Amino acid sequence: MKKDKVDLFHGLSNELPLGIAKSKIPSIVTIHDLIFLRFPEFYHYVERTLYRYKYLHACKNASRIIAVSEQTKSDLISLFKIPENKIDVVYQGCNSAFQLKSNEEEINLIREEYNLPPKYILQVGLIEERKNLLLTVKALKSVIDDVKLVVIGQETDYLSEVKQYIEANKLQHRVRFLKNIPLKDMPPIYQAAELFVYPSEFEGFGIPIIEALYSGLPVVAATGSCLQEAGGKGSCYVHPKDEVQLAWTINQILSCPEKRNAMIQAGYKHVENFAEEQLAINLMNTYKKAIDNA
Numbered sequence: 337m338k339k340d341k342v343d344l345f346h347g348l349s350n351e352l353p354l355g356i357a358k359s360k361i362p363s364i365v366t367i368h369d370l371i372f373l374r375f376p377e378f379y380h381y382v383e384r385t386l387y388r389y390k391y392l393h394a395c396k397n398a399s400r401i402i403a404v405s406e407q408t409k410s411d412l413i414s415l416f417k418i419p420e421n422k423i424d425v426v427y428q429g430c431n432s433a434f435q436l437k438s439n440e441e442e443i444n445l446i447r448e449e450y451n452l453p454p455k456y457i458l459q460v461g462l463i464e465e466r467k468n469l470l471l472t473v474k475a476l477k478s479v480i481d482d483v484k485l486v487v488i489g490q491e492t493d494y495l496s497e498v499k500q501y502i503e504a505n506k507l508q509h510r511v512r513f514l515k516n517i518p519l520k521d522m523p524p525i526y527q528a529a530e531l532f533v534y535p536s537e538f539e540g541f542g543i544p545i546i547e548a549l550y551s552g553l554p555v556v557a558a559t560g561s562c563l564q565e566a567g568g569k570g571s572c573y574v575h576p577k578d579e580v581q582l583a584w585t586i587n588q589i590l591s592c593p594e595k596r597n598a599m600i601q602a603g604y605k606h607v608e609n610f611a612e613e614q615l616a617i618n619l620m621n622t623y624k625k626a627i628d629n630a
Contacts, residue, residue, distance in 0.1 A: 337356075337359055337361050338359055338361065342361055343361075343362070343627065344361070344362050344363070344364065344623055344626060344627055345361055345362070345363040345364070346363070346364045346365075346366070346623075347363065347364070347365040347366065347394060347398070348366050349366065349368065350365065350366070350367055350368060350387075350390065350391050350394060351365065351390045351391065351393075351394045352365050352393070352394040352397055352398060354393070356397055357397040360630070362399040362626040362627050362629075362630040363397070363398050363399050363626070364398055364399060364400050364401070364402060364622060364623070364626050365394040365395065365398040365401055365402070366401075366402040366403075366404065366426075367391065367394075367395065367401060367402070367403055367404070367408055367412060367540075368404050368408065368540040368541065369404075369407075369408055369411070369538075369539065369540025369541075370391070370408065370411040370412070370415050370416070371466070371538055371539075371540065372384050372387045372388070373388070373411075373415050374411070374415075374538055375466060375537070375538060378464070378465060378466050391416070392416060395412065395416055395418050398422075399626040399629065399630060400422060400423075400424060400622055400625055400626045400629075401418060401422055401423045401424070402423075402424055402425075402426045402619075402622055403423050403424070403425050403426075404425075404426070404427065404428050404540050404541045405425065405427065405540060405541045405562035405565050405566075406425055406562065406565055407540070407561050407562035407565065408425075408540050408541075408562065409423050409425050424618070424621070424622045424625070426615065426618045426619050426622060427541070427565075427609065427610055427615060427618075428541050428543055428546075428610070428615070429543075429546060429610045429611070429612055429615050430543050430546040430547045430550065430610070431519065431547075432612070433519060433520065433522070433523050434522070434523050434526065434546075434547045434550040434551055435550050436523060437527070438523060438524040438527050442524050443524045443527060443528045446521055446524040446525055446528060447528060449521075450514060450517075450521075450525065451512070452486060452512070452525070452528060453484040453486070453512065454482075455482055455483045455484065455530050456483065456484040456485060456486045456512070456528075456529055456530060457472070457476075457479070457483060457484070457485050457486070457529065457530060457531050457532070457533055457586065458486050458488070458525070458526060458529035458531070458532050458533070458548070458553070459472055459485065459486070459487050459488070459489075459532070459533050459534065460487075460488045460489060460526075460532075460534075460544045460547070461488075461489050461534070461536070461544055462489050462490050462492065463487065463489045463490065463491050463492055463494060463495045463498070464492045464494050465494045466536060466537050466538060467489070467535075467536045467537075468535040468536055468537055468558065468576055469487060469494075469498050470497065470498050470501060471535045471576065471577070471578075471579050471582060472485060472533050472535055472582065473485065473498055473501055473502060473507065473511065474501070474579035475579040475580075475582040475583035475586065476507060476510055476511070476583075477505060477507065477583070478579075478580070478583035478584075478587070479583055479586050479587060479590075480587055480590055480591070483530065483586075483590060484510045484511065484512060485510060485511045485512070486512045486514065486525070486529070487511065487512070487513050487514070488513075488514045488515065488517055488522075488525070489515065490515060491515065495513075522547070523547075523551060526547060526548060526551035526553060527551045527552060527553075529551075529553055530553075530590060530596075531553060531554050531555075531556065531586060531589055531590065531596075532544070532545070532548035532551075532553040532554070532555045532556070533555075533556045533557070533582070533586070534548075534555065534556070534557045534558070534563065535556075535557065535558040535574065535576050535582060536557075536558055536561070536563065536576070537558065537560065537561075537576045538560060538561040539561050539562055539563060539566075540561075540562065541562055541565075541566055542557070542562060542563045542565075542566040542567070543566075545557060545563060545566040545567050545571070546566060546607060546610050548603075549567070549568075549571075549603035549604070549606060549607040550607055552600050552603070552604070553600070553603070554571070554572070554589050554595075554596050554599035554600055554603070555567045555571040555572070555599070555603065556571065556572045556573070556574060556582065556585050556586060556589070557571060557572075557573055557574075558573065558574060558575070558576035559573045559574065559575055559576070560575075560576055567603075567606070568602065568603065568605075568606030568607075568609075569602065569606070570598070570599050570601075570602020570603050570605070570606055571599065571602075571603065571606075572585050572589065572599070
């Protein structure tokens with residue numbers, strides 16, 4: 337980096353090169369979350385040890401730290417004892433493809449290609465325990481009968497537990513699993529849905545929520561982490577262990593067009609906070625701080 341006369345180094349995902357502090361080159365690290373400390377049961381011991389070493393090294397040696405949410409900033413302060421004035425919150429956006437509206441013909445073609453039900457709730461994300469798909473499936477038993485659930489995400493061993501519950505409760509006809517969907521097909525799949533759910537027990541930010549808001553979907557997410565930052569005041573939030581509350585909230589939204597529309601409009605307004613232009617300004621301000629204080 338010194339040979340190439342680098343002015344600033346930005347580690348985009350939780351780590352910096354060893355020895356970077358000795359180079360005297362200003363550096364920034366983006367920390368996405370400290371979930372491995374908050375929920376150690378979801379990680380192997382070796383993973384936790386390695387992550388702690390790399391993340392802590394980066395935070396101590398960086399000129400400045402970017403946290404992707406106020407929740408992550410709070411965790412850095414409480415769990416790593418990082419001074420608050422060293423951290424800037426710079427939110428994340430999502431792929432601009434989600435800002436493009438699909439027409440009726442495009443949506444119908446996607447429905448046919450993926451055999452999507454006429455009415456469905458959508459949940460997107462890695463199918464692992466923390467993402468809490470089982471809560472959604474449990475709530476589905478009490479959701480209006482003609483509404484199905486479409487799940488998009490990479491599979492893990494946790495999926496077997498979810499499928500066991502689905503089979504035991506005879507919900508096979510109401511749940512559709514998809515994976516490896518091309519990016520170009522994701523926006524119309526979102527836009528064809530009735531509602532988006534994201535009951536994850538803990539996240540650093542929650543980009544799928546931003547994708548849903550851009551897609552004109554009401555969002556139901558979980559309390560307890562940063563999801564209220566991503567979803568804003570217009571979205572609904574439930575306890576991540578309460579399938580009764582989740583089912584009641586879903587039914588309330590689906591049965592009340594006025595409430596659903598109000599949530600959609602509030603979502604469009606809130607998602608303006610994640611426009612690329614604004615995020616770029618915030619990021620550049622952090623770059624300037626790092627260079628000016630070098």
